[in-house]
Structure formats: C-alpha cells, structure tokens
Amino acid sequence: MENAVPIATPRPGQLLARGVCRHLLHHDFVTVEELVPAPGLRVDVMALGPKGEVWVIECKSGRADYQADHKWQGxxxxxxxxxxxxxAAFPTELLPDD
Structure with a gap:
C-alpha cells in the first residue's frame, strides 16, 4: 500500500485519556475525548454517569503539561x-487540594 497513512503513536496524555475512558466504561459511564464545551476550551475527557452526573477529567502527562494548562478552572x-x-510518576503535590 503505497498511499497508506502511517498511524501516529499516541502521546502520553492520550494514553491516559484512553485508560480513563476504559475504566469509566466499566462503571457504566459514557465518555467523549477532547470535547469542546465552549470556544477556547477543550476537555480531555467528559463523562456522563449512570445517575446523570457529568464529570470532566483532565489528563496530565507531567509537570510541564500541568503548568502549561491555564484553562482547567474554566x-x-x-x-x-x-x-x-x-x-504514577507525576508530582501530585502540584495538584490543587480541592
């Protein structure tokens, strides 16, 4: 296949998001990756739970990824x-307590 498009290797954050989605699926959630709820925002994972609750999960691959994210409060x-x-290697002391 000369015209085959190579499949890109997923980035660490994408791998985290896929794992989150698989985990939530086992708990009867429906998930969407990289959802844009409003202009300028893009959540890594948005999930609708079996009781109708909406969860947002931000996936961070490391210190630099977390520190570059200034939109999560939105x-x-x-x-x-x-x-x-x-x-497991992420410095969790960077994450807010609440």
Missing part, C-alpha cells in the same frame, strides 16, 4: 465533578 462550570488523571 471547565468547572461544565461539570458536576472534576478530576485529574496522572501517571
């Missing part, structure tokens, strides 16, 4: 609950 108006998804 997502709070679009959900009932907000979560961070990070890998």
């Amino acid at each position: 997502y709070l108006d679009w959900c009932d609950r907000f979560f961070w998804a990070v890998d």
